[in-house]
Amino acid sequence: MSSKSFERWSPLILLTVIVVLWELLTTGLGVSEFIFPSPSRILSQTIDFRDVILGHAWRTYWVTMVGFGIAIVVGVMLGFLIGSSRLAYSAVYPLMTAFNALPKAAFVPILVVWLGIGVGPAVLTAFLISFFPIMVNIATGLATLEPELEDVLRVLGAKRWDVLIKVGLPRSMPYFYGSLKVAITLAFVGTTVSEMTASNEGIGYLLISAGSSMQMGLAFSGLLVVGAMAMAMYELFSLVEKRTTGWAHRGSQNH
16 A cells, blocks of 8 residues: 555544454443443444434534534624724734633523524524634734735735735635634534533434433434534535645645
């Protein structure tokens, strides 16, 4: 196997090693399935409860996508506003940083009071936890535009708006896709956390339900499903990034 092929398959190889060791340790040490289920037990319960898991997974997925979609719109708008103005960057960025430091799980009870139990709190939690990376990366991409390049464009007759739209935004695309890959994983976290306390559907609800009935294999199945959905979306954004911003990755491609 060539080094390039090995690098491509290395995540799957590592996962296989982890699963095999996990199975051997839990089986060999006789660990109770109520404490730490083996991969075979998780697989068995995944198959047995596949319809239930798929129903909850679909609910978590579309709720996450709604919150994530809102996060993209708001994050890009705020990032453009902050990154295009030194005054806005100085005034808004510190406040947004302070807001991001607040634990988003603490907002769930407040959102339940405002919106009731259901989709609303989950969507807003996914949005609140995922818009910040998008906003920061767009703002950084615009705010770090080289002054020399901007001066040259101004001499050539470009206005500030032209510089931002035709140079700043394209330059920010690698930052943007990087933020999407981070934000989508956070969005799934936000949705799941909200569903654990403010919903009767979704993977978060499934985790609580399975835990209370001591079906730990089912609980681990829910965790794996969330991880799989987040990983799939991460890989999708990575693929789109390579197709649309190949100019920013010439060095890595040649390597």
